[in-house]
Amino acid sequence: MAKQKRSDDWGFPRWRSYGKAGREAARVRLCDREGCNEPGDRPAPKAPNSPERWYFCEVHAAEYNKNWNYFAGLSPEEAAKRAAEEASGANGFRHSAHWKWAGPGDDSRSRDEIRALDALELETDADFKAVKVAYRRLAKAHHPDLKQGDVEAAKRFQQVQAAYDVLKAAEDRRLALGAND
Numbered sequence: 001m002a003k004q005k006r007s008d009d010w011g012f013p014r015w016r017s018y019g020k021a022g023r024e025a026a027r028v029r030l031c032d033r034e035g036c037n038e039p040g041d042r043p044a045p046k047a048p049n050s051p052e053r054w055y056f057c058e059v060h061a062a063e064y065n066k067n068w069n070y071f072a073g074l075s076p077e078e079a080a081k082r083a084a085e086e087a088s089g090a091n092g093f094r095h096s097a098h099w100k101w102a103g104p105g106d107d108s109r110s111r112d113e114i115r116a117l118d119a120l121e122l123e124t125d126a127d128f129k130a131v132k133v134a135y136r137r138l139a140k141a142h143h144p145d146l147k148q149g150d151v152e153a154a155k156r157f158q159q160v161q162a163a164y165d166v167l168k169a170a171e172d173r174r175l176a177l178g179a180n181d
């Protein structure tokens, strides 16, 4: 399978130029809600105690807060389940939209997973053990503590994190399904 070129608009977060074309155009981060092209300027926590944030437009920030009322009153298990659902995209929130342009998935792996494996420089048949090894290696290599002020490394670090999140969630789902058999 030919590797697709990684371009600047790797896709997540999505950015769009506002204002005049060319040099003066300001880059604006778009809303993280699936399918929304409004500027996303309202941060919302992805999970309790998580420093990670979504960025939504006003409408979707309100919707998000309303639907989630954020983990209030949830047990740790419930909160973890929600976080996993969110990571899987089950709630329609944009998590792995950055993998989206990939070709069709095979029977056992979703396109998101295949994209994630690609980001971790793995083949599509890599097992989770290989995922963990690759993740540790790449996260270390691009870690912001080591590469201070290196924007490319920071971007790559985020990709690696996001890819691992996708694969971890998939692995957890698979294990949960297996346990129910």
Ligand SMILES: [Zn+2]
Binding pocket: 031, 032, 033, 036, 037, 038, 056, 057, 058, 059, 060
């Ligand atoms: Zn929106």
